[in-house]
Amino acid sequence: MFLLNVTSNYQVPNLSIFTLIWGIAEAISLSKRIDNTNFDIYSDSNNESINNIWNEHCDYVSLDVLSQTILDEIFTSDYNKNTVPMKKEVNQVTIEFVIQSIAQVSEITSSFTVDVLFSQIFYDPRLRYDHMTECLQNLTLGYKMIDKLWLPNVCFVNSIKTEIHNSPTPNIFLLLYPNGTIWINYRLQIQGPCAMDLSLFPFDSQNCELIIESYAYNSGKVSLNWRSWSPVFSIGKSKLADYSLHTIQWNKHSFEYAAGSWDQLSVTLTFCRSYGFYILQMYLPTYASVMISFINFWIDIKGLPARISLGVSSLMALTFQYGNISKSLPKVGYVKSIDIYMVVTTGFIFMSMIEIGVVCFVDKKIGNKRKQIENEKKKKRLEFFKNSNNIGRRKKGAVIKSLEKNDSIVFSGNYDDKENSFVITNSENNVETKLENDIKRNSISKHYDNEYSSMDPFHALAAFSMTYESQDNDVDQFYWTGEKIDDICR
Structure with a gap:
């Protein structure tokens, strides 16, 4: 009675107890059948039995167990990783x-650093498992x-340095298809060379090339080929602080x-320099310096310092x-x-x-020449x-003895405010005649007024014209002057 009451109170909705017990028993039986079966991937009868068992129960068998079983069968057979798949x-x-991204382009080291996702896809028939399960x-795989x-x-034969990213484990993706095709993807950081040509700096562009090659196998064993659709492209930013990625080219050759012919795949990245920095920091300041130096042409010659x-x-x-x-x-x-530009500026x-x-x-x-001319004019x-x-004194009745041929006149005294005495000496008779000149001469003033008053009008006018010759005549006789050179430079 107690059993009947419990049974009537406990009910599983929409699921019979018999169906549940049968499903558990079937799963246990199938698991034992798989564990106790010796698989031979090269046996058609066993392959057929495996397909019949696994394909019939794909919904019930754990995929992890199935994957591990397939891997155990593949690598416990006659698989040799040291030999090529197809001989x-x-x-x-x-x-x-x-x-993925471009880290830097360095002119000092003539190199560039780039992060890439590098994939290799090849076929190995020894890794097929499509005959085992669908x-x-x-x-x-890990x-x-x-x-x-x-x-x-496969490696980058001309790279300076190549590393696999570890964050936190090596960034390697490995995928195995049922037909034996393997897809391996590496996340790499590559430092490659750049053949820097700075002839047009800072309006230059640089070509950086990476060469991919199978290091161990020549083209008779391994042939490298680009993927048929978009083998090379960029998914990250292509603009740096001083460069921008202009074009990407790929090629095969x-x-x-000495050991034979090798296939090589090349990737050429063309970087164009961003010259805005150099215009602001180089060209504009140099223009300003040159223009400031030209202000010299407007400064007076006397302002030499x-x-x-x-x-x-x-x-x-x-x-x-x-x-x-630099x-x-x-x-x-x-x-x-830029060297030519700097030399010119x-x-x-x-x-x-x-x-x-x-x-x-x-x-x-010109100043020295003017002084020399002025001194000559003074003389x-x-x-x-x-x-x-002398002419004026003769006209005023000053007595002067007629000199014979050998007579000489000796002037004693200077042209000053004091009275002048003249001594007339006869060289033959040694007779001296002294004439006391009572005419006083004033000192030569700036305007020479007193000198002109002692002359007759004709001689005064001639002296005045000689004294006050136009100063422009002195300037005109010099073709090149400092002012004229400054005018030409302006």
Whole structure:
């Protein structure tokens, strides 16, 4: 009675107890049948029995158990990772190159650093498991399984450094298809070379090339090929602080070694330099320095210290600016475009300094020449005054003895405010006659008024014209002057 009451109170909705017990028993029986079966992947009878068992019960069998069973059967057979999969045919390897990000492009080391997703796809018939089951479309394996597989030994032969990312474990993706096709993907950081050509710096573009090759197998064993659709592309940012990725090119060619011919796949990345930094930090400041140095042409010639200071400051600023740019560039043996630009701008400032020296030299020469001319004019005026005074004395009745041929006149005294005495000496008779000149002469003033008053009007007018010759005549006789040179430079 008690049993009947319990049975009537406990009910499982929509599921009979008999069906549940039968399902558990069937699963246990199937598991024992699989564990007790010895699989031989090269036996058609066993393969047929495996397919019948697994295909019939795909919904019930654990896929993890099935995957492990397949792997155990593959690698416990006669699989040898040291031999090529197909000995009578060339093993085809398909390559995919995906740019994840570009870290840097360095002119100093002539290299670039890039993160890529590098894929190798090849066929190994020894890894087929499509004859075992149809329950698995593919097998995703861990990175440790790489050590158990044959690999085509594909590498970047011209790379400076290549590393597999470890975050936190090696970033390796391994996929095995039922027909024996293997897809291996690596996340790599590659530092490759760049053939830097800085002839057009900073308006240059650089080509960086990576060469992919099977290091261990020549083209008779392993053939490398690009994937037929978009084998190389970028999924990350392609613009750096000083460069931008312009184009990506890929190609295939062969290279002859002593051991034979090897297939090579090349990837060429073209980077264009962003020159905005150099316009702001180089070109505009140098333009300003040159323009400031040209202000010298508007400064007066007498302001020599100001002109020299302005030119020297402009030259020092230009040199300092070029030094900052040169620090980020390698030492090359050819001329860059920025070198030509700097030579030209430095030449402008240097020529402005030369112009200052030329102007000062010409101005000094003209000044000396003017002094020399002025001294000669003073001498002529003194001689003219002397002759004019003698004529005036004769007209006023001064007694002068007629001199014979051998007589000589000796003037004692100077042209000053004191009275002058003249001694007339006869060389034959040694007779001296002294004439006391009571005529007083005033000192030569700036305007020569007193001298003109002692002369007759005709001689006074002649002396005045000689004294006050136009100063412009002195300037006109010099073709090159400092002012004229400055005008030409302006």
